Amino acid sequence: MENHPIVQHIPRLRRYARALIGDRYSADDLVQDxxxxxxxxxxxxxxxxxxxxWLFAIMHNVFVNHARSRRYxxxxxxxxxxxxxxxxxxxxxxxxxxxxxxxRALPVEQREVLLLIAVEEMTYDEVSKALDVxxxxxxxxxxxxxxxxxxxxxxTSNQTLKxxx
Amino acid sequence: xxxxxxxxxxxxxxxxxxxxxxxxxxxxASHPEDAERVRAWRELSGALRKAFxxxxxxxxxxxLVVRPRRAWSRYAMAAGLMVIGIATGWVARGALxxxxxxxxxPVALAxxxxxxxxxxxxxxxxxxxxxxxxxxxxxxxxxxxxxxxxKCPSLGSVGYELVGGRLLSGSNGPVAQFMxxxxxxxxxxxxxxxxxxxxxxxxxxxxxxxxVAVFYWIDDKYGYALSGEMGRTELLQxxxxxxxxxxxxx
Numbered sequence: 446m447e448n449h450p451i452v453q454h455i456p457r458l459r460r461y462a463r464a465l466i467g468d469r470y471s472a473d474d475l476v477q478d479x480x481x482x483x484x485x486x487x488x489x490x491x492x493x494x495x496x497x498x499w500l501f502a503i504m505h506n507v508f509v510n511h512a513r514s515r516r517y518x519x520x521x522x523x524x525x526x527x528x529x530x531x532x533x534x535x536x537x538x539x540x541x542x543x544x545x546x547x548x549r550a551l552p553v554e555q556r557e558v559l560l561l562i563a564v565e566e567m568t569y570d571e572v573s574k575a576l577d578v579x580x581x582x583x584x585x586x587x588x589x590x591x592x593x594x595x596x597x598x599x600x601t602s603n604q605t606l607k608x609x610x
Numbered sequence: 611x612x613x614x615x616x617x618x619x620x621x622x623x624x625x626x627x628x629x630x631x632x633x634x635x636x637x638x639a640s641h642p643e644d645a646e647r648v649r650a651w652r653e654l655s656g657a658l659r660k661a662f663x664x665x666x667x668x669x670x671x672x673x674l675v676v677r678p679r680r681a682w683s684r685y686a687m688a689a690g691l692m693v694i695g696i697a698t699g700w701v702a703r704g705a706l707x708x709x710x711x712x713x714x715x716p717v718a719l720a721x722x723x724x725x726x727x728x729x730x731x732x733x734x735x736x737x738x739x740x741x742x743x744x745x746x747x748x749x750x751x752x753x754x755x756x757x758x759x760x761k762c763p764s765l766g767s768v769g770y771e772l773v774g775g776r777l778l779s780g781s782n783g784p785v786a787q788f789m790x791x792x793x794x795x796x797x798x799x800x801x802x803x804x805x806x807x808x809x810x811x812x813x814x815x816x817x818x819x820x821x822v823a824v825f826y827w828i829d830d831k832y833g834y835a836l837s838g839e840m841g842r843t844e845l846l847q848x849x850x851x852x853x854x855x856x857x858x859x860x
Contacts, residue, residue, distance in 0.1 A: 449677075452675060455670050455674055455675070456665070456666040456667075456668075456670065457666065459665050459666070459668070459670065459674075460662050460663065460665040460666050461662075463662060463665045464658065464661070464662040464665075473671055473673075473674065474735075476674055477673060477674055477734060477735060480674060481734065484677055544654070544657040544658055544660075544661050545661055548658070559658075560658065560662075562623055562655075563623075563654070563655035563658045563659065564655075564658050564659055564662055564663075566623075568625060569620075569623075569625060584616050584619065587619055588615055588616075588619065591619070591651050591654065592647075594654055595647070595650045595651065595654060
């Protein structure tokens with residue numbers, strides 16, 4: 446079973462879910478729910494078609510369907526982000542923390558698009574199919590998401606510098 | 611060509627047609643604000659990958675690698691076993707009229723263990739109540755509930771790792787179930803009961819309960835049943851290891 450294409454995609458699905466949700470356990474719950482649905486619907490997957498796109502589309506649907514019930518704790522993670530340590534901190538650590546924190550400030554729709562493009566390196570067309578939105582919507586979410594992230598990230602890093610000094 | 615914002619994003623994401631790259635670069639050279647945005651976007655993409663790429667190298671939690679069986683098949687199997695259980699219980703009650711139902715404990719033991727195996731072993735998210743990471747706690751807790759000192763065998767030599775365990779209720783009270791799994795995700799469960807009163811030890815007995823093979827035996831005050839969906843020979847090999855581990859002096 447380890448060689449099944451679905452299994453080979455699990456690390457990617459986990460990376461995306463972690464970036465999307467933040468909390469490790471909630472993210473793995475999302476991956477697990479996605480995989481359960483994928484195994485059950487495997488007969489609907491057309492051999493030869495892009496399995497990654499298929500899996501990410503399933504994950505998106507599972508995520509959207511459950512987001513309302515707050516099942517994956519998307520928002521609560523914002524409140525539980527660790528407080529920035531003020532001493533003895535490595536620059537790299539702050540950098541990572543800042544980008545994660547900035548990501549949480551994005552609306553989920555923009556976060557999805559940005560992560561699929563920047564981290565998953567999907568084409569705009571693939572993102573459009575995975576999220577089932579027109580390509581124009583992909584572009585506007587990407588544009589707004591990137592700009593907002595740029596502002597938040599730079600704002601946060603200024604604050605951090607103050608704290609460290 | 612007029613360079614618009616979408617072109618800038620496509621440039622950053624490497625999705626611009628090769629023929630347009632030079633033009634965008636020309637535009638950036640004369641528009642420092644756009645050049646700064648492009649630089650920042652690139653940096654953000656890099657920071658995101660740096661933040662989340664390490665997830666790809668983490669070991670995948672076991673619960674994600676197990677292919678779930680279709681829900682109906684597992685319930686059908688459990689239901690089928692229960693029907694057999696009720697039918698034979700009915701017959702047994704008639705045959706053993708006047709005797710307590712526990713008059714033939716091993717048969718009941720095998721059946722109950724097989725039902726518990728069919729119900730819990732296909733679980734993806736909650737196969738156990740306490741995971742193997744807390745093995746000490748698991749064994750202490752189950753020992754306390756069963757009012758005895760339990761041992762959990764380690765089956766690494768035959769390719770099975772402990773998944774964890776749970777507490778169940780059996781006809782004589784609490785029952786412990788330990789679950790094991792091999793590299794392919796095949797699961798075994800060891801069902802441990804405490805036998806009331808004067809119980810004699812028995813040899814290994816084998817029972818095929820629907821799709822579940824069970825080796826069961828009574829050893830002093832414990833009843834054991836090892837269940838798995840596999841062949842008799844394969845299961846016997848594991849049962850021998852379990853027995854030896856639980857009785858190291860022999």
